[in-house]
Amino acid sequence: MTLKEIAExxxxxxxxxxxRLNEEHESAFASDLMSDVLTLGDYNPVILTGLCNMQTIxxxxxxxxxxxxxxxxxxxxxxxxxxxxxxxxxxxESDFSMFKACGLLYQGGMQPIF
Amino acid sequence: MHLEYQVFEADFxxxxxxxxxxxxxxxxxxxxxxxxKRVVVALYEAEVNAIAHAYGGMIYADIDADKIIVKVVxxxxxxxxxxxxxxxxxxTASPEVRNMGFGAGMGLPNIRKNxxxxxxxSTVGVGTSVEMExxxx
Numbered sequence: 001m002t003l004k005e006i007a008e009x010x011x012x013x014x015x016x017x018x019x020r021l022n023e024e025h026e027s028a029f030a031s032d033l034m035s036d037v038l039t040l041g042d043y044n045p046v047i048l049t050g051l052c053n054m055q056t057i058x059x060x061x062x063x064x065x066x067x068x069x070x071x072x073x074x075x076x077x078x079x080x081x082x083x084x085x086x087x088x089x090x091x092x093e094s095d096f097s098m099f100k101a102c103g104l105l106y107q108g109g110m111q112p113i114f
Numbered sequence: 115m116h117l118e119y120q121v122f123e124a125d126f127x128x129x130x131x132x133x134x135x136x137x138x139x140x141x142x143x144x145x146x147x148x149x150x151k152r153v154v155v156a157l158y159e160a161e162v163n164a165i166a167h168a169y170g171g172m173i174y175a176d177i178d179a180d181k182i183i184v185k186v187v188x189x190x191x192x193x194x195x196x197x198x199x200x201x202x203x204x205x206t207a208s209p210e211v212r213n214m215g216f217g218a219g220m221g222l223p224n225i226r227k228n229x230x231x232x233x234x235x236s237t238v239g240v241g242t243s244v245e246m247e248x249x250x251x
Binding site: 032033034035036037038039042049051053054055056058059061062063064 | 126127129130133134137147148151154155158159213214215216218220221224227
């Protein structure tokens with residue numbers, strides 16, 4: 001799916017990385033645990049998470065993960081958006097639950113990485 | 115090249131700042147991105163550990179042409195049973211640490227997976243030293 005399609009399906013608000021929305025991505029990973037997010041090796045899946053604080057951005061920066069979907073109505077702080085912009089990340093917010101967001105992306109053709 | 119960073123107890127706002135700085139340095143040195151990622155993931159876990167579990171400490175990084183050695187030395191309280199702490203799922207993290215997305219008992223196991231050499235020394239009441247080496251080739 002393109003990032004634009006992902007944003008549409010999740011009725012998500014794109015906070016930064018608008019210039020990257022035509023990029024196509026095929027895999028996603030969902031977790032609220034940042035240590036899990038750091039076990040993904042060389043993959044760069046779309047990250048879905050309900051964890052919404054500076055560590056979300058920092059952890060993704062450390063793991064070379066640069067597409068983040070915040071689910072469960074979580075709202076990113078200005079500081080998070082600034083840091084994500086500096087790192088060239090795409091960050092979006094969806095009001096959907098993690099389960100619904102994952103289901104919709106799976107239905108749209110996104111693949112798990114394991 | 116020798117780099118040093120100080121980390122402070124419960125300073126979650128800046129957790130990752132040292133790892134981020136070392137990441138940028140390694141990128142500037144044109145180290146293979148996959149190796150940079152291994153170094154940074156391990157270092158970040160260790161940095162978060164020093165902030166979440168210890169009374170702060172120091173990070174020392176020595177980079178040469180073929181490897182990086184990073185030592186994270188904290189000021190205690192120390193790990194009573196290192197073998198227990200190295201097992202996935204074992205954690206003594208506070209609710210605050212868990213709210214930050216950590217504390218799942220994955221830190222030390224994650225570090226071990228990403229480095230070529232790991233040496234954890236700890237004395238209860240004194241502190242813990244985590245030394246890790248990643249080779250570039």
